[in-house]
Amino acid sequence: MDYNMNQGSDPMNQESNPMNQGMNPMNQGMYNAPAQQVNSPSPKKKNNKAASIIAGILIGALAIFILASAIIDLTKMGKAKEYNPLSGATLNEGDYVEVTIHFGAKIGTNKHTINFIPIGTEHYYGAICDDRATLLLIRESKSFDENFDEDSLSEKDVIVKGKVRKLDSKLQDELSSELAQLSASGLNIPTSGSSYIFIDGMTKTSAILKLICFGAYIVGALLLIIVSKKSGVNKKNQALGVVAGILLIGATIVLLHTTIYM
Numbered sequence: 001m002d003y004n005m006n007q008g009s010d011p012m013n014q015e016s017n018p019m020n021q022g023m024n025p026m027n028q029g030m031y032n033a034p035a036q037q038v039n040s041p042s043p044k045k046k047n048n049k050a051a052s053i054i055a056g057i058l059i060g061a062l063a064i065f066i067l068a069s070a071i072i073d074l075t076k077m078g079k080a081k082e083y084n085p086l087s088g089a090t091l092n093e094g095d096y097v098e099v100t101i102h103f104g105a106k107i108g109t110n111k112h113t114i115n116f117i118p119i120g121t122e123h124y125y126g127a128i129c130d131d132r133a134t135l136l137l138i139r140e141s142k143s144f145d146e147n148f149d150e151d152s153l154s155e156k157d158v159i160v161k162g163k164v165r166k167l168d169s170k171l172q173d174e175l176s177s178e179l180a181q182l183s184a185s186g187l188n189i190p191t192s193g194s195s196y197i198f199i200d201g202m203t204k205t206s207a208i209l210k211l212i213c214f215g216a217y218i219v220g221a222l223l224l225i226i227v228s229k230k231s232g233v234n235k236k237n238q239a240l241g242v243v244a245g246i247l248l249i250g251a252t253i254v255l256l257h258t259t260i261y262m
Helices: 042-077 142-149 169-174 176-184 203-229 233-259
Strands: 096-114 117-128 137-139 154-168 195-202
Touching: 042 154, 042 203, 096 137, 096 142, 096 169, 096 176, 137 154, 142 154, 154 203, 169 176, 169 195, 169 233, 203 233
Parallel strands: 137 195
Antiparallel strands: 096 117, 096 154, 117 137, 154 195
16 A cells, blocks of 8 residues: 555646646637728728719719700801891701891890899890891890990890790780780781790800809819729818808809809
């Protein structure tokens, strides 16, 4: 029963000692350091970027359409045909014409408002042609009547160039009594169907405004695309977004006014 110190029964020397075995978690491959997290864009951020890019593309397409419309107007204005009833010329809706007048007077205005906020006023004039029998309706600027004296006469040639358009039905109703009196006096007022037609002397101005809107849309679209590609929210990105919004909203308001009323 003597205890043998030389035997391999010493628990400190046995292989079963957990300190001598490979069970130490520090010596095993069981210790896994936490993996570094990779910040991937959230689905919401991806959707916002995609929406911004799509909006930029759509705005760019609209801008190209506006540019084409302005170029067409300016090109056709440069080729406007001279209208003179003495030569047997006719006036048709959609024509681009140039007419010389010596007698003109304002016959009415058409004011436009949105929720009682004024957004523009159209000025319409009547001009008698050299045949003394044809009365042309003309839309021009507010200062157009400065070409004529108190007797509605002009000693110089007053040239009006623009696209022939139909008179708005609401405005036609408002001017019906005055136009009826002019017709009863023996003057011929050109019509298209049941509507009076007029020469839009603001065609060139409208085309120039469209070009300005085109530039605003292009810049706004580029800013949206730039902001969508930048990560994070900072003052610079916010400022670019605000500028883009102002350009796009402002251009849209001007474009709507130009398209509807000009």
